[in-house]
Amino acid sequence: xSLAKIVxxxxxxxxxxxxxxxxxxxxxxxGGSLTTEDVEKANKWFKQKFKNxxxxxxxxxxxxxxxxxxxxxxxxxxxxxxxxGADAFVLKNFAQKLxxxxxxxxxxxxxxxxxxxxxxxxxxxxxxxRFASTALLQEKNGDY
Numbered sequence: 001x002s003l004a005k006i007v008x009x010x011x012x013x014x015x016x017x018x019x020x021x022x023x024x025x026x027x028x029x030x031g032g033s034l035t036t037e038d039v040e041k042a043n044k045w046f047k048q049k050f051k052n053x054x055x056x057x058x059x060x061x062x063x064x065x066x067x068x069x070x071x072x073x074x075x076x077x078x079x080x081x082x083x084x085g086a087d088a089f090v091l092k093n094f095a096q097k098l099x100x101x102x103x104x105x106x107x108x109x110x111x112x113x114x115x116x117x118x119x120x121x122x123x124x125x126x127x128x129x130r131f132a133s134t135a136l137l138q139e140k141n142g143d144y
Contacts, residue, residue: 020100058122
């Protein structure tokens with residue numbers, strides 16, 4: 001794991017969003033479900049931080065977490081002003097992983113998305129996705 005430094009954070013009523021020096025956004029819940037106000041506050045923060053920039057998202061899910069439909073619609077909106085390169089969900093148990101994997105099979109995400117039981121594996125995969133997309137851009141632009 002890298003030793004990236006936290007460069008910014010946003011406190012929500014149900015958790016905290018942090019941004020590190022490697023453009024990895026992490027959401028850590030403190031309990032409960034995200035509220036509409038939290039989603040609006042986070043969306044505004046994303047617009048300020050990431051307009052025309054790429055980042056990866058690490059979402060740690062709590063024991064009794066739920067994702068409301070407005071959050072799903074926000075993440076699936078291809079016209080939003082911020083774009084993320086990949087999403088990784090860190091889940092608490094195999095049952096959550098099974099349900100989330102099934103959901104993703106029927107609701108294809110806009111960006112590469114995976115579920116994990118261990119945070120270190122999720123972070124490693126997000127780094128691989130970032131390097132793969134950078135290599136693809138360089139190849140497309142003839143930078144090799």
